[in-house]
Amino acid sequence: MTTIELKKTPGGPAQPPPRRPAWRAGLVIAAALLLAAVLAGHRLVPNVHGIGSVLDTIAPLFGLAVPVLAVAALLARSGRALLAVLLPAVIWAAMFGRALLPPPGGDVQLRVVTQNLYADNPDPQTTVRALAEGGPDLIALQEAAGGTIETVAEQLAKTYPHHAVRSTVGLLSKYPIVDVAGVDTGLEWTRALRALVQTPQGEVAVYVVHLGSARINDTATRDHTIDMLAQAIRADEAQRVLVLGDLNTAATDRAIAPLSALLSDAQADAGWGWGFTWPSSLPVMRPDHVLYRGLTATQAGVLRTPGTDHRAVTSGFSF
Incomplete structure (x- = not known):
């Protein structure tokens, strides 16, 4: 039985305790x-x-x-x-x-990492060396100032003897790159490339991409570059495809649908959490992605590196 304690007031009857509004x-x-x-x-x-x-x-x-x-x-x-x-x-x-939910895990036969280096990075070479310490097979770079990729390729030539560059994007690879071409994403200059990489398990078509920027009041450029990239991937006959880069759109953004219809997201399939990458100090969104087809994602995560305003995205795959 519940009892209610009544309060007595001078000159009057006992009153129940006040209720919360x-x-x-x-x-x-x-x-x-x-x-x-x-x-x-x-x-x-x-x-x-x-x-x-x-x-x-x-x-x-x-x-x-x-x-x-x-x-x-x-x-x-x-x-x-x-x-x-x-x-x-x-x-x-x-x-x-x-x-x-806990990621499924599995064997990793190909490790990749992608990083927006940040155009105002005071020491991009240190950023790339931090990426290389994890031992990825492929390092994709965006927003690299003139000559940066060539410089780090020379510094890391023993581990990454192969590289490809188009404008401000590039790829360092442990494995031979047998073909490289720029990819038109509708921007005034080339900010995407396609490299055919010969891994021990077979060829993989690797796209390194930096799509157009999006603003709160203007997403038209970004949306157009997504459509252009989707067209290129739709026409690509390669069995295995990786898209690494800064897509300037989140996985939850409706604008990414043309790519989501063609490719899977490594973070969604093999990572834990949402893998936010920007801003690097306290990330609240994920413009950086690893998308794929023809492979099995077994690992995905993010890595904080020095000198840049984006965290890096890492992924592992089996064939």
């Missing part, structure tokens, strides 16, 4: 329902001035609001409010929770 629970319930609606319907928001892409990109971060609302519901001592918080929690888990 009902509006607090109502506020939590309203916020939970709004969060659920945003999570479930953010892709219905038109991509006007890039607003849709922004919502898609930050959508995984909306999950941070769930524990805050849960605490607010507990403080309000409201079972209804706590029940309401379950709705956005379930929606978020269904949409993004897979990233928190």
